[in-house]
Amino acid sequence: MKGKxxxxxxxxxxxxxxxxxxxxxxxxxxxxxxPESKREAGSVAHDIARPYLKAGVEVLxxxxxxxRDAEAKAKIRRDNALRxxxxxxxxxxxxxxxxxxxxxxxxxxxxxxxxxxxxxxxVSIPGIYSFSAISNLLNEPLVKGDESMAIISEFNPxxxxxxQSVHTIVCMKVSAYGKQLFDALQTRSDxxxxxxxxxxxxxxxxxxxxxxxxxxxxxxxxxxxxxxx
Amino acid sequence: MKGKxxxxxxxxxxxxxxxxxxxxxxxxxxxxxxPESKREAGSVAHDIARPYLKAGVEVLxxxxxxxRDAEAKAKIRRDNALRxxxxxxxxxxxxxxxxxxxxxxxxxxxxxxxxxxxxxxxVSIPGIYSFSAISNLLNEPLVKGDESMAIISEFNPxxxxxxQSVHTIVCMKVSAYGKQLFDALQTRSDxxxxxxxxxxxxxxxxxxxxxxxxxxxxxxxxxxxxxxx
Numbered sequence: 001m002k003g004k005x006x007x008x009x010x011x012x013x014x015x016x017x018x019x020x021x022x023x024x025x026x027x028x029x030x031x032x033x034x035p036e037s038k039r040e041a042g043s044v045a046h047d048i049a050r051p052y053l054k055a056g057v058e059v060l061x062x063x064x065x066x067x068r069d070a071e072a073k074a075k076i077r078r079d080n081a082l083r084x085x086x087x088x089x090x091x092x093x094x095x096x097x098x099x100x101x102x103x104x105x106x107x108x109x110x111x112x113x114x115x116x117x118x119x120x121x122x123v124s125i126p127g128i129y130s131f132s133a134i135s136n137l138l139n140e141p142l143v144k145g146d147e148s149m150a151i152i153s154e155f156n157p158x159x160x161x162x163x164q165s166v167h168t169i170v171c172m173k174v175s176a177y178g179k180q181l182f183d184a185l186q187t188r189s190d191x192x193x194x195x196x197x198x199x200x201x202x203x204x205x206x207x208x209x210x211x212x213x214x215x216x217x218x219x220x221x222x223x224x225x226x227x228x229x
Numbered sequence: 230m231k232g233k234x235x236x237x238x239x240x241x242x243x244x245x246x247x248x249x250x251x252x253x254x255x256x257x258x259x260x261x262x263x264p265e266s267k268r269e270a271g272s273v274a275h276d277i278a279r280p281y282l283k284a285g286v287e288v289l290x291x292x293x294x295x296x297r298d299a300e301a302k303a304k305i306r307r308d309n310a311l312r313x314x315x316x317x318x319x320x321x322x323x324x325x326x327x328x329x330x331x332x333x334x335x336x337x338x339x340x341x342x343x344x345x346x347x348x349x350x351x352v353s354i355p356g357i358y359s360f361s362a363i364s365n366l367l368n369e370p371l372v373k374g375d376e377s378m379a380i381i382s383e384f385n386p387x388x389x390x391x392x393q394s395v396h397t398i399v400c401m402k403v404s405a406y407g408k409q410l411f412d413a414l415q416t417r418s419d420x421x422x423x424x425x426x427x428x429x430x431x432x433x434x435x436x437x438x439x440x441x442x443x444x445x446x447x448x449x450x451x452x453x454x455x456x457x458x
Contacts, residue, residue: 018248019240019248020247020248021245021246024245101361102365104370109370112370124364126246128248128356128357136332137353142333143382144334144338149379151377153375153377158394162391163394166392
């Protein structure tokens, strides 16, 4: 009998923010597929999951190098999917970990594309997003009533202008566009921001000073921009 | 010594989607504050949390009637906050439950406004959003790469037009504006939708047929609109 494939969201960093379902599945899988890249998101996810894994679980390290060539990238994703499928065909249950949630800006999404339509039982388990953890940590609501919000992962000036109609803009992967975001905020007196790095971990930092957007921003940073009331 | 105040996100319905932190806190509180309204969201949240509560926990029912008068509404929120504060002053730990997450379109947000700046220790615990559960259930990513997304809770034609620059639009509280959303989707051939009611529960229904937006839509329904690729 074939094994199952699980995509597990482990949340933003605090091991207590895993769901009961994630913990149950982690304790039952045979193979843990850990993505490895320059950003080390995979090893951070592995560290969060570690306390819940059964002893002797096999670790399958998958490398996702940061390259620009689309064809080479697609090949790497396909090869990684094939390595997982081999285990599943051999009857093993395999889990792939995602920081945050599997369905929002994750490497898992590209694996999925290569695993669908192959008769594999795929179970994705949601995780807490960084911005959800941050808003709760700070007791600062994201949206209420008829307000709307947006989530971006890059800075596009045209999109940014259009999004000014929403109350809250969550800026993910902001380390790549801090300076652009700073400049954009300078032109708007009706917006305030909070920047949080390593949310919920001992190394957490919180800044309400937009100037900090101009400095070196660590990778695990999220900025929440909202309207001043 | 004063008690603490906890806002707990219980997720969209599946009791396995609570976080470990939510479960730990639920098993330790003295008083459970349950919001009660016409929509019965409070009693649904109570049902999800029930297996994790300690025996003999005191249930404090708070009524939030659906009224339009802003002043009367503010008074009700204030009175409810005072009933919680009374318990906290008496040294009891009180938890307020929220379906989904405490910081996204919740009644908890209005309670918070009345409890801040009173020297009360407030701990908010994130929960899985309905749209996060839905995207994982369906194995359908929300956003990847440089895509952006938006979340709305009412239909405003002007905002809707501006949001067409984003890849995914999550429509919450859609039971109030299904027909308007249907009409808007008729004008766009580059958009598809999925509508999910009671995500993750036995009574779950999933529809990819926009026509269903014109019928009676149950309260616990979320629509995800995305670009056709």
